[in-house]
Amino acid sequence: MQSKLVSRDDKLHVGIIMDGNGRWATRRGLLRMRGHEAGVEAIRRIVEAAPKQGIGTLTLYAFSTDNWRRPKAEVAALMTLLRFYLSNEVQSLVENGVRLTVIGRRDRLPDGIANAIARAEKATADGGTLHLRIAVDYSARDTILNAAAKAAALTSLTREAFSQLVTGEAGLRDVDLIIRTSGEKRLSDFLLWEGAYAELHFTERMWPEFEASDLAEALTVFHGRERRFGGLRPIAAEEVPSLSRV
Ligand code: IPE
Ligand code: IPE
Ligand code: MG
Numbered sequence: 001m002q003s004k005l006v007s008r009d010d011k012l013h014v015g016i017i018m019d020g021n022g023r024w025a026t027r028r029g030l031l032r033m034r035g036h037e038a039g040v041e042a043i044r045r046i047v048e049a050a051p052k053q054g055i056g057t058l059t060l061y062a063f064s065t066d067n068w069r070r071p072k073a074e075v076a077a078l079m080t081l082l083r084f085y086l087s088n089e090v091q092s093l094v095e096n097g098v099r100l101t102v103i104g105r106r107d108r109l110p111d112g113i114a115n116a117i118a119r120a121e122k123a124t125a126d127g128g129t130l131h132l133r134i135a136v137d138y139s140a141r142d143t144i145l146n147a148a149a150k151a152a153a154l155t156s157l158t159r160e161a162f163s164q165l166v167t168g169e170a171g172l173r174d175v176d177l178i179i180r181t182s183g184e185k186r187l188s189d190f191l192l193w194e195g196a197y198a199e200l201h202f203t204e205r206m207w208p209e210f211e212a213s214d215l216a217e218a219l220t221v222f223h224g225r226e227r228r229f230g231g232l233r234p235i236a237a238e239e240v241p242s243l244s245r246v
Contacts, residue, residue, distance in 0.1 A: 011056025020182025020206030097129030104138030
């Protein structure tokens with residue numbers, strides 16, 4: 001049995017399925033688009049709050065591969081918001097020490113967005129306070145499938161090596177906690193590999209009304225949970241020995 005300690009960094013990796021923008025808007029008699037706009041404000045609040053609450057990595061689900069099924073006008077509006085976010089937010093991300101990376105496919109995004117992503121990633125590359133990952137045209141299953149295709153060429157494979165193929169990064173911490181807003185209780189193809197032992201937190205709050213205090217509440221519940229990773233005693237994620245034996 002191989003025993004190897006993974007990262008000793010105890011800052012958490014939290015993933016959020018930012019759901020409920022549309023319902024939040026329609027319940028107020030607004031267009032769904034207004035909900036997505038309000039959702040961007042919620043992203044700003046949570047990105048600012050996250051490092052103060054012990055989060056080192058924050059993965060936000062912004063647009064799934066299955067979201068292409070939505071009406072063209074809504075998809076176009078979401079892409080416009082993404083474009084605005086990438087151009088308007090970089091300065092403040094840099095000032096706050098946030099490193100931005102975007103996960104998911106880039107080749108199907110409207111013209112100019114892939115370049116804007118690359119520019120934002122480059123500009124924020126030195127940020128050491130928070131690693132913000134935004135999932136766009138993202139499918140966990142496709143990500144795993146692509147990693148498997150790359151792995152097929154290798155003669156030996158460990159979980160760590162495969163993780164790197166899935167996440168595109170060496171040593172990215174597994175997801176500690178996945179939060180989903182809007183009362184839905186499913187993962188909708190989000191972080192299926194990295195979230196193997198993630199705690200799950202579901203809240204009725206719609207994403208546009210999600211506040212720093214809601215994040216704090218989710219973390220309080222999280223810290224009250226016993227994570228056993230298959231053993232009999234509670235153990236910190238960074239102390240879990242790797243048992244990979246492929
Ligand atoms: C989440 O809100 C944002 C995206 C999926 C892009 P929704 O747009 O799914 O909102 P509801 O679920 O319809 O309320
Ligand atoms: C998941 O929400 C994707 C994002 C939040 C970006 P959806 O609203 O698309 O998920 P389903 O369709 O309810 O499962
Ligand atoms: Mg939804």
